[in-house]
Amino acid sequence: MDTCRRFKQLNMKKKTILSIGILLVGMSSLMQSCYNDNKQDLLAGSICDTTNVSFSTTISSVAVNYCTSCHGGGAPSGGISLEGYNNISIYAGACYNAMYNGTMPQGSNKLDDCTIKKFKSWMDAGKPNN
Numbered sequence: 001m002d003t004c005r006r007f008k009q010l011n012m013k014k015k016t017i018l019s020i021g022i023l024l025v026g027m028s029s030l031m032q033s034c035y036n037d038n039k040q041d042l043l044a045g046s047i048c049d050t051t052n053v054s055f056s057t058t059i060s061s062v063a064v065n066y067c068t069s070c071h072g073g074g075a076p077s078g079g080i081s082l083e084g085y086n087n088i089s090i091y092a093g094a095c096y097n098a099m100y101n102g103t104m105p106q107g108s109n110k111l112d113d114c115t116i117k118k119f120k121s122w123m124d125a126g127k128p129n130n
């Protein structure tokens, strides 16, 4: 990798400063192995757009993708249906807490921070049915 080699060269020069040499070598090997991955992660973390979250594009798909398999149909889990705007709107606060705490979706990984932030932003905007 070109980028990796550049880091290596940079590092060679800095090896003259022995007191921090070990630290730099450690850092450089980390950078060499996952420089590109880190860059992508940082980028992904920085583009969580929580402005103008709409029910139809974001909130309803969160429910459909992660919740309604249990919270839907004739006998929804916990007696809580999360199908459609009215139900989601009624249970929004409890849903947010459950997602934030990671208790829901039950049996799955906690939802990613950006999704949870978007949900919060939608609630703060007054739960518009848009």
Ligand code: HEC
Residues within 6 Å of the ligand: 062, 063, 066, 067, 068, 069, 070, 071, 077, 078, 080, 091, 094, 095, 096, 098, 099, 103, 104, 105, 106, 107
């Ligand atoms: C695998 C099934 C399953 C999935 C998927 C699931 N739930 Fe639940 N949920 C349950 C069950 C069962 C209960 C009732 C018993 C309990 O509280 O554990 C429950 C209870 C709840 C409650 C009320 C109790 C509490 O913890 O506040 C809320 C709110 C809730 N779920 C929200 C959600 C949301 C939001 C999602 C999607 C992000 C989701 N659930 C996904 C099974 C599920």
